[in-house]
Amino acid sequence: MSLIECVPNVSEGRRLEVIELLASTVRSVNGVRLLDFSSDRSHNRSVFTLLGDAGPLEDAVLAMFGCAASQIDMRRHRGVHPRIGAVDVVPFVPLAATSMETCVALARRVGSAVAERFMVPVYLYGEAASAVHRRHLPDIRRGQFEDLAAKMGRPDWTPDFGPSQPHPTMGASAVGARRPLVAYNVNLATTRLEVATAIASAIRESRGGLPGVRAIGVPLPERGLVQVSVNLTDYARTSLLDVFNAVKTLAAQHGVDVLESEIIGLTPAAALGGAAPADLQLLHFTPRHALEYHLNRLDVDTNSGS
Amino acid sequence: MSLIECVPNVSEGRRLEVIELLASTVRSVNGVRLLDFSSDRSHNRSVFTLLGDAGPLEDAVLAMFGCAASQIDMRRHRGVHPRIGAVDVVPFVPLAATSMETCVALARRVGSAVAERFMVPVYLYGEAASAVHRRHLPDIRRGQFEDLAAKMGRPDWTPDFGPSQPHPTMGASAVGARRPLVAYNVNLATTRLEVATAIASAIRESRGGLPGVRAIGVPLPERGLVQVSVNLTDYARTSLLDVFNAVKTLAAQHGVDVLESEIIGLTPAAALGGAAPADLQLLHFTPRHALEYHLNRLDVDTNSGS
Numbered sequence: 001m002s003l004i005e006c007v008p009n010v011s012e013g014r015r016l017e018v019i020e021l022l023a024s025t026v027r028s029v030n031g032v033r034l035l036d037f038s039s040d041r042s043h044n045r046s047v048f049t050l051l052g053d054a055g056p057l058e059d060a061v062l063a064m065f066g067c068a069a070s071q072i073d074m075r076r077h078r079g080v081h082p083r084i085g086a087v088d089v090v091p092f093v094p095l096a097a098t099s100m101e102t103c104v105a106l107a108r109r110v111g112s113a114v115a116e117r118f119m120v121p122v123y124l125y126g127e128a129a130s131a132v133h134r135r136h137l138p139d140i141r142r143g144q145f146e147d148l149a150a151k152m153g154r155p156d157w158t159p160d161f162g163p164s165q166p167h168p169t170m171g172a173s174a175v176g177a178r179r180p181l182v183a184y185n186v187n188l189a190t191t192r193l194e195v196a197t198a199i200a201s202a203i204r205e206s207r208g209g210l211p212g213v214r215a216i217g218v219p220l221p222e223r224g225l226v227q228v229s230v231n232l233t234d235y236a237r238t239s240l241l242d243v244f245n246a247v248k249t250l251a252a253q254h255g256v257d258v259l260e261s262e263i264i265g266l267t268p269a270a271a272l273g274g275a276a277p278a279d280l281q282l283l284h285f286t287p288r289h290a291l292e293y294h295l296n297r298l299d300v301d302t303n304s305g306s
Numbered sequence: 307m308s309l310i311e312c313v314p315n316v317s318e319g320r321r322l323e324v325i326e327l328l329a330s331t332v333r334s335v336n337g338v339r340l341l342d343f344s345s346d347r348s349h350n351r352s353v354f355t356l357l358g359d360a361g362p363l364e365d366a367v368l369a370m371f372g373c374a375a376s377q378i379d380m381r382r383h384r385g386v387h388p389r390i391g392a393v394d395v396v397p398f399v400p401l402a403a404t405s406m407e408t409c410v411a412l413a414r415r416v417g418s419a420v421a422e423r424f425m426v427p428v429y430l431y432g433e434a435a436s437a438v439h440r441r442h443l444p445d446i447r448r449g450q451f452e453d454l455a456a457k458m459g460r461p462d463w464t465p466d467f468g469p470s471q472p473h474p475t476m477g478a479s480a481v482g483a484r485r486p487l488v489a490y491n492v493n494l495a496t497t498r499l500e501v502a503t504a505i506a507s508a509i510r511e512s513r514g515g516l517p518g519v520r521a522i523g524v525p526l527p528e529r530g531l532v533q534v535s536v537n538l539t540d541y542a543r544t545s546l547l548d549v550f551n552a553v554k555t556l557a558a559q560h561g562v563d564v565l566e567s568e569i570i571g572l573t574p575a576a577a578l579g580g581a582a583p584a585d586l587q588l589l590h591f592t593p594r595h596a597l598e599y600h601l602n603r604l605d606v607d608t609n610s611g612s
Contacts, residue, residue: 021334021369028327059376063327066372069423070365117375117475119425169423 002102005093005180005291006050006057007265008064011072011083013039013046018071022048025067031056035294036266042220044079045088047183049265051095051294054106061090061110065118065173074145074171080218081229082141084148085171087114089137091126092177095295103177104128111175115162118170121152122161126176130160137174138214145171180291182232182271183264184240186247189257193219196226199250203230203243210246211237225259232271239273244280266291308408311399311486311597312356312363313571314370317378317389319345319352324377328354331373337362341600342572348526348533350385351394353489355571357401357600360412367396367416371424371479379475380451386524387535388447390454391477393420395443397432398483401601409483410434417481421468424476427458428467432482436466443480444520451477486597488538488577489570490546492553495563499525502532505556509536509549516544516552531565538577545579550586572597 012018019039026034032052039046050060065087072086090110092103107128115122129135133156143151148166151157158164159172166172188196196217203209212234218227228247232238240263248258262283269290277285287293318324325345332340338358345352356366371393378392396416398409413434421428435441439462449457454472457463464470465478472478494502502523509515518540524533534553538544546569554564568589575596583591593599 017334017336021331024330024334025327025373028323028330030323062376063373064376066374066376067331067369068372069375070368070370070372119473167425 001053002094002098003096004052004054004057004098004103004106005095006052006061007091007093008048008050008061008087009089010046010048010064010068011044011074011077011079011086011088012068013044013079014041015071019046021071022046022064022067025063026050026060029056029060029063032060033294036289038264040081040264042079042218042222043081044077045081045083047265054102057092058106058110058113061087062113062117065114065120069118069170073169075169077145080220082138082144082216083171084141084145085120085167085173086169087120087173089125089174090176091181093180094177095180100127100177100179107175107177111161111173114173114175115159118167119163120167120170121159121163121165121172123172123174124160124176125174126178128176131156140174148172179233180268182235182240182267184230184232184243184261185264186228186230186244186261187220187223187225187259188228188247188251189259190226190254191219191221191224192254192256193217193226195251195254195256196228198254199247200228200230202250203228203246210242213238213243235268235271235273239275240267240271240280241273241275244275263289266294268292307359308400308404309402310358310360310363310404310409310412311401312358312367313397313399314354314356314367314393315395316352316354316370316374317350317380317383317385317392317394318374319350319385320347321377325352327377328352328370328373331369332356332366335362335366335369338366339600342595344570346387346570348385348524348528349387350383351387351389353571360408363398364412364416364419367393368419368423371420371426371476375424375476380477381475383451386526388444388450388522389477390447390451391426391473391479392475393426393479395431395480396482397487399486400483401486406433406483406485413481413483417467417479420479420481421465424473425469426473426476427465427469427471427478429478429480430466430482431480432484434482437462446480454478485539486574488541488546488573490536490538490549490567491570492534492536492550492567493526493529493531493565494534494553494557495565496532496560497525497527497530498560498562499523499532501557501560501562502534504560505553506534506536508556509534509552516548518544519549541574541577541579545581546573546577546586547579547581550581569595572600574598
């Protein structure tokens with residue numbers, strides 16, 4: 001048995017009945033645990049954390065596509081987070097002794113099934129990518145849903161599976177495999193987007209900032225804030241505390257306060273870098289947000305069961 | 307508010323977890339009641355009875371398509387009941403003061419949405435049919451899933467919505483509007499299919515049999531039986547008792563006993579023609595199988611609620 005984490009990002013963060021339908025769809029699949037889900041109204045996006053073996057995870061992801069196909073119309077989707085489709089991105093993450101190869105094979109199998117059953121074009125990404133220029137989500141997402149038809153017409157952006165035109169209501173999906181990643185947002189007490197954008201530029205690895213950090217600045221108009229939205233791909237080198245301190249220092253140089261920060265989904269406890277949740281002004285952090293909390297429970301269940 | 311019954315027939319009658327997923331999907335939709343569902347292993351088919359207003363029923367049917375798209379592959383489907391697709395047929399039936407026009411409009415809206423979201427070709431049928439030769443399900447189903455690609459290439463069988471080729475895993479769907487109909491099976495204590503087929507021919511209206519009766523003979527190899535599978539479209543003229551007695555008399559002429567009969571889904575109590583359930587050797591008939599039982603409950607709920 002393989003232990004795999006799967007973290008589908010779905011382009012719906014506002015209609016609670018749709019989010020609940022997605023969650024209950026996952027819960028209905030035997031052999032899959034829905035560890036966590038969280039929604040963001042400004043992003044208009046929800047992130048689900050699933051845990052299971054390859055076969056049940058494939059069933060669960062296909063069921064989520066089915067639910068999204070019936071409920072989400074990308075032509076009407078508005079949100080500040082970049083996205084290409086209704087089920088925007090589906091990463092598979094190897095845990096415990098599971099190999100990356102297992103997750104790459106699973107991503108290919110799920111991508112192929114999604115294209116066949118839902119006629120949704122699929123890009124393989126991360127470790128499953130079919131070309132170097134498709135490894136990184138920001139490259140796949142560039143142009144977003146609205147420019148997808150033109151992008152897909154280019155030979156270097158032919159999808160890995162499915163038709164070479166976007167699904168009318170579902171757009172396209174990125175399905176891939178990657179190492180554990182922490183999604184982390186730092187909210188700033190200002191409406192000046194240029195501050196968040198400048199800080200994001202300064203800390204991201206590709207501009208010579210912090211190792212293993214990707215970051216963008218996004219507005220949260222409904223809250224009258226801006227946000228530095230961060231992915232950490234190597235928290236052993238750059239922890240949440242490192243990111244928080246860097247953002248705080250840079251914000252102070254703009255005369256702006258950090259209001260709070262938040263982790264999306266689950267995180268290995270070590271990613272905090274030894275900080276207490278309060279040190280990071282973390283919203284809603286409890287032991288349940290630590291990945292280990294669920295893995296430990298799983299061990300208990302596994303040992304006591306069949 | 308309109309009161310509409312919807313009776314989706316889905317091509318899965320064996321995998322209990324899929325049937326339960328479909329049922330829980332319907333239950334998750336606000337404003338829709340799942341009154342009944344029943345599955346048949348030999349038919350490999352399940353029939354769901356939903357009640358609600360047009361908007362919620364549209365949501366529920368789309369959600370069922372999503373679930374079916376994720377779980378059913380028609381290339382692997384085997385069953386004795388004729389079928390063209392994963393969500394084989396979706397009839398909308400006007401109840402109470404709801405007009406047929408309301409159900410025809412709903413069938414068109416749902417058919418169009420199904421084609422757009424799931425790329426499944428849709429035939430409108432019954433009162434919603436776009437041509438006389440498409441009114442009757444047996445004509446739409448002739449050739450079944452396996453011959454659908456060839457049939458769709460003919461100009462008289464271009465789908466009303468969606469592509470002119472079958473969906474690879476979902477096939478096609480018939481979506482329509484009709485008057486209330488009772489689905490009724492009479493099981494014979496023989497394995498001789500020719501007996502069921504001869505009886506079905508003798509009683510069906512199109513061969514000069516009983517008014518408002520459609521019938522086919524089907525084998526139930528897993529049970530070592532054959533079945534006369536009947537639809538009654540006008541139970542005021544031909545009741546279940548009339549059908550049962552006709553089948554029993556004809557079976558006796560072949561030296562065959564009637565073992566039992568069964569109603570699929572719900573039926574207006576009047577359809578029994580004054581017979582007691584035992585007179586029809588009915589399996590599983592309780593007050594909950596009478597449509598009125600649920601309509602009366604609905605009145606109570608409606609009066610006591612908002």
